Amino acid sequence: CYCSVGLCGAGMLDADAAVLAATGTVARIDSSPAAPAVGDTLRLSAAGSLPAAGRSIVAYEWSLVAEPGVVAGFVGAVNGPEAELRPIAAGTLTLGLALIDDAGQRASVQRSITVASARPAAAPPAAAPDDAASAPAGSGGGAASLPWVGLLALAVAVLLHTRRRAPARGVRLPPP
Numbered sequence: 001c002y003c004s005v006g007l008c009g010a011g012m013l014d015a016d017a018a019v020l021a022a023t024g025t026v027a028r029i030d031s032s033p034a035a036p037a038v039g040d041t042l043r044l045s046a047a048g049s050l051p052a053a054g055r056s057i058v059a060y061e062w063s064l065v066a067e068p069g070v071v072a073g074f075v076g077a078v079n080g081p082e083a084e085l086r087p088i089a090a091g092t093l094t095l096g097l098a099l100i101d102d103a104g105q106r107a108s109v110q111r112s113i114t115v116a117s118a119r120p121a122a123a124p125p126a127a128a129p130d131d132a133a134s135a136p137a138g139s140g141g142g143a144a145s146l147p148w149v150g151l152l153a154l155a156v157a158v159l160l161h162t163r164r165r166a167p168a169r170g171v172r173l174p175p176p
Helices: 017-021 146-165
Strands: 031-033 042-045 057-066 071-074 084-085 092-103 106-115
Touching: 057 071
Parallel strands: none
Antiparallel strands: 031 042, 042 084, 057 092, 071 084, 092 106
């Protein structure tokens, strides 16, 4: 490879992050829904975080790093593997998560999440008629109506009868 710093960049790997991932706890924030809107419950999870080999996570610390009026605060506890927020305004907020493992090592991460304006209320679906008699004329459907089922049964009977009477060449059917 003929790479130089000016041509290829500093390298193919973030060595500092790779060493940290191999030797220490890695904190990760997952959120749901992926594209939250005002009024949604924003669920945060540290389930994707990884403790260092042979260690376990013993403490979680969620924090709001920056929230210019987007949320009023956390809903419930901020010291478990999951936390919740309820956005009250559109904008971008930045969350922090710190993990402490059983050896006392600390790992932290920050994540920004953009909250959209409130979703418009969906129009209620049109009420379906209770039976075919109350459906307006020309409303389509009818695939399960009695005349249609009768015609379908008649067509199947005719096809079966025709098939028995005119076998394909070289094929012998047993007598009826």
